[in-house]
Amino acid sequence: MSDEEITYATLRFHKSSSGLQDGGRPDETQVPSEASHRECSVPWYLIAIPLGILCSILLVTVAVLVKHIFQYSQEKHELQKTLNDLHQEYSTMQNDSYLREEMLRNKSIEFEALREHLDSLNRKQNRCRGETKVVLDCKQRTGKHVEARWFCCGIKCYYFIMDGKQWTGCKQTCQNCSLSLLKIEDDDELKFLQLQINPSSYWTGLSYETKKRKWQWIDDSPLKLDLNITNFNPNTRRCVFLSKTRLDDVECDQPYHCICERRQ
Known part of the structure; x- marks a missing residue:
């Protein structure tokens, strides 16, 4: 009887151990699943x-x-x-x-x-032709011969009449000889004539008209030159003369030589 109990006890021990073993199997099966889960993460x-x-x-x-x-x-x-x-x-x-x-x-x-x-x-x-002496045939109107020295240059011929007259006298002398008092077109012609004339003074065709109150040439054209006018009085008749050094005005009753001209 005692042997059987011991055997029984032993059996129970083995059963419990086997149960523990059986109970441990789920744990063993769970561990690989967690490991596999970790292996997947x-x-x-x-x-x-x-x-x-x-x-x-x-x-x-x-x-x-x-x-x-x-x-x-x-x-x-x-x-x-x-x-x-x-x-x-x-x-x-x-x-x-x-x-x-x-x-x-x-x-x-x-x-x-x-x-x-x-x-x-x-x-x-x-x-330009050289200066020569000439006797102007003005006897058709005056019956007189007028001596002058003349030369031509370009489209003009210039006549220097060495006879002292007032401005109106020179104007009339030029007209009697079918000429006209000198009209200076520009500064070039002025300088050219000043090189040609002697130290005398000559009347030109420029005068001051008191009624019109302006300078003008005998053909009524306006003045385009610079005048060296001194003590000018617009209420008196003034006429312009040409010399070797200047072009200036003076009273028209002064006796100067004449410069006449004609176009070729």
Whole structure:
């Protein structure tokens, strides 16, 4: 009996141990499932890190690309501005070049005109006849012969009558000989005549009209020369004489020589 109880106890012990073993099996089966779960979660974690790194790289790349694109846009804008400035400078240089060409062309035209004018003056001067004495046949009106020295130059002939008269007397003498008192056209003719005359003074066809209150030539044309007028009185009749040094006015009753002219 005691052996059986011992055996029983032993059986119970083994049963309990077997039960413990049986009870431990679920635990053993649960441990591999948790391990498998852990084994499955570790690869996702390892994948997330590269993905994060890859996203960061992509963001950096995008940022770098945006920066380069912005810099490219800025450089393009600056280059376009520089190109526009160069184009404007080129257009300005073209305009300046055109203006210079126009100025050169105009100067060339002016030069040609001046050269032609000079050639014309030279031809006129070459046509000037030397001074000679002549006896003017004025007897058709006065029955007198008038002695004068004369020369022609260009389109005019000048007659120097060495006979002192008042202004009206010289005017009448020139008219009697189918001539007219001298009319000086411009400064060139004035300088030319001053080189030709002797130190005497000669009446010209210029006088001051008190009624019209202006200087005018005997053909009623206006004065275009500068007069060296001293103590001018507009209420008195004044006449202009020519000397080797000046063209001036004086009272018309002074006795001066005469310069008559005629056109060829």
